[in-house]
Amino acid sequence: MHMRHHFHIDHAGHSVSVTVETGRNPVVEVLVDGKEVAHETTAHDRPIVLPIELPTDPPTSAEVRTASGPGVPRCILHLPDGEQHVMSPRPY
Template sequence: MSRRHHFHIDHLGHSVSVTVQTGHTSVVEVLVDGKETGHATTKDDRPVTVPIELPTDPPTAVYVRVTSGPGVPRCLLLAAPDGEPHVMAPRLY
């Protein structure tokens, strides 16, 4: 049985949203300011890291780290270059 989970954070003035669809294969979609900028799939409960860029001048590279299980998925925004983790808050849709 698949289920959708949503996460959000504002970082450097930009909106970063993540949708995680769990199931046998987990699908991760990352949106920055409402535009899809990253996508990944993973089997079982393996963590996945999705590289994205924030549209700053110059563009800022960040990473979204998703752990789809066991249990409720968790999502972190890793800011480059130090990789400082920011917990992304779950959103109910």
């Protein structure tokens, strides 16, 4: 059975949203300011690291790290200076 889980964080004036669809082939989609910037399909419940770029001046490279299972997925925004932010789950 597959389910969709949504996560969100606002960082440096930008919106980062992640959708994790669990199931046979988990799918992770990342939006920055409403635009898709990363997408990956994987087999099984292995962790996924997706590089993204925040449109700051100059642009800021970052990573979204997801663990789709077992259990409830988790998402972390990882910044180049080592700072990490746990992304809040969204109920929709």
